Amino acid sequence: MKRVRPEAMLFDLDGTLFQTETLLLPAYEAAFEQMNREGIYTKGTPPKERILSSLGMLLEHIWQRVLPDAGERVHRRADELLLLHQVEGLKRGEGAMYDGVEETLRALHAKGVKLFVASNGLEAYVKEVICYKGLAPLFTGLYSAGEYETRSKVDLVKLLLEQHGIGSAWMVGDRSSDVEAGHKNGLPVVGCNYAGFGKESELEGADMVITEFGQLIDWID
Numbered sequence: 778m779k780r781v782r783p784e785a786m787l788f789d790l791d792g793t794l795f796q797t798e799t800l801l802l803p804a805y806e807a808a809f810e811q812m813n814r815e816g817i818y819t820k821g822t823p824p825k826e827r828i829l830s831s832l833g834m835l836l837e838h839i840w841q842r843v844l845p846d847a848g849e850r851v852h853r854r855a856d857e858l859l860l861l862h863q864v865e866g867l868k869r870g871e872g873a874m875y876d877g878v879e880e881t882l883r884a885l886h887a888k889g890v891k892l893f894v895a896s897n898g899l900e901a902y903v904k905e906v907i908c909y910k911g912l913a914p915l916f917t918g919l920y921s922a923g924e925y926e927t928r929s930k931v932d933l934v935k936l937l938l939e940q941h942g943i944g945s946a947w948m949v950g951d952r953s954s955d956v957e958a959g960h961k962n963g964l965p966v967v968g969c970n971y972a973g974f975g976k977e978s979e980l981e982g983a984d985m986v987i988t989e990f991g992q993l994i995d996w997i998d
Contacts, residue, residue: 782997785891785917785943787934787964789950790898791832792972793875794882794990795906798829800872804862811858818844818851829974833952835897835922835929860902867909874910875971877991882915884994891917891943895934897954900924917941930958938962949993953979967993 791797802825809822823843831839840852866872886892892915896903900923907913920937927933934948948959951969959966960982968983969990980986987993 782888783890783945783947783965785893785941785946786885786993787893787895787937787946787948787959789833789952789955789969790894790896790903790906792951792974793949793955793969794878794894795910796873796875797832797972797974800863800866800906801828801859803871804859804866807862808855808858811862812851812854815854817854818847820846832974833897833950833954836899856899860899863902864905867905872906872910874912875990877989879910879912881991881993882912885997886915888997890997891941893917893937893941894919894921895930895937895948895958896920897922897930897933930954931961934958934962934964951979953981956980956982967996 788794805825805828806822809818812818827843828839831842836856837852840855844851844855882892894903894907894916898921900921903919903921903923907916907919918937918941920933922930922933925933925936927936938946946964947967948955948964949967949969951972951974956966956968965984966982968980968986970980970986970988985996
């Protein structure tokens with residue numbers, strides 16, 4: 778990977794910037810408890826490993842994996858309740874960024890690198906996480922599949938680059954979808970190997986792999 782300072786960096790959110798499980802798992806339990814009370818889904822809470830192993834996918838694909846025995850109505854209610862309980866958790870101060878994220882993002886911003894989020898998550902979730910963690914002023918744009926209704930992260934990144942006229946950028950993420958999105962848009966990819974959700978093969982093809990978020994600074998300097 779050529780060490781040339783990029784004009785922009787595009788970050789996945791879950792498993793890259795944000796320790797998803799610190800907010801997701803309590804909300805996941807609460808969502809299924811509420812669906813049980815409502816009588817919408819009464820088969821108990823699916824194993825947490827199902828949703829953790831699905832992070833990075835589009836929501837419709839996540840629920841197909843987590844709730845293969847349920848229909849579209851249940852999937853959409855699960856969407857609503859998971860988001861509701863996650864936002865409530867954020868308001869209570871729950872959820873954590875990975876070590877070094879805030880300091881590194883501030884350093885990159887100070888160096889003039891434009892920062893973006895490119896996530897397959899819901900619009901409100903992506904924006905609320907960045908807002909409640911006090912990082913919104915550092916970002917030029919927050920892009921989500923939920924807002925732009927893109928069918929893949931490849932399409933989302935393509936849209937982002939076009940809308941902002943970005944000439945050079947790095948894609949930074951922890952999933953194979955991030956590697957694919959970067960390379961199919963002609964971007965170098967930095968793979969993040971510290972979340973522990975995915976398989977080792979997730980980052981095959983990444984131009985570089987980091988084990989701590991702060992290592993990004995070493996690479997642009």
